Amino acid sequence: MLQSLPINTVRQFIRMRALLQRVLEAKVVVEGEVTGQIQHGILVFLGLGKDDNLDKGKKLIDKILKYRFFDDEQGKMGWNVSQAGGGILLVSQFTLMAQTQKGLRPDFGPAMPPAQAKELYDQLVDYAKSQFAQVETGIFAADMKVHLVNDGPVTFQLEIE
Structure with missing residues (x-):
């Protein structure tokens, strides 16, 4: 059935997405309380689709940790978050999966159902924390207020098949 759909439609269903923003600082506030906060680092908005799984998620987390978009000594984007001494703020955002x-x-049909998405998001948070010391989070499905000071601005969208 998927083969008869246009390629752009198929891609909506098979790609986990992350929107990365290089920040000077970022925090998530839920009901007046800060649930996650970093200084210099990466604010990651994570979208989970129906076909996503833990293996795809681990590949995406690994790519985020290795992705070089911090300035090195020559002023080029040569350092990853660890080399730059930054943190990661990981925030679930199902709207990234909208058609x-x-x-x-927007059509949210490609997004993973909430119960399944929460389970996968929690596993990805655990994996990220096992791979990198400074990982903060929002609260899944909460009404989050995200505060950030974008650095650059520098923003990239990563996808994993």
């Missing part, structure tokens, strides 16, 4: 090509309202 927006048609109409005036």
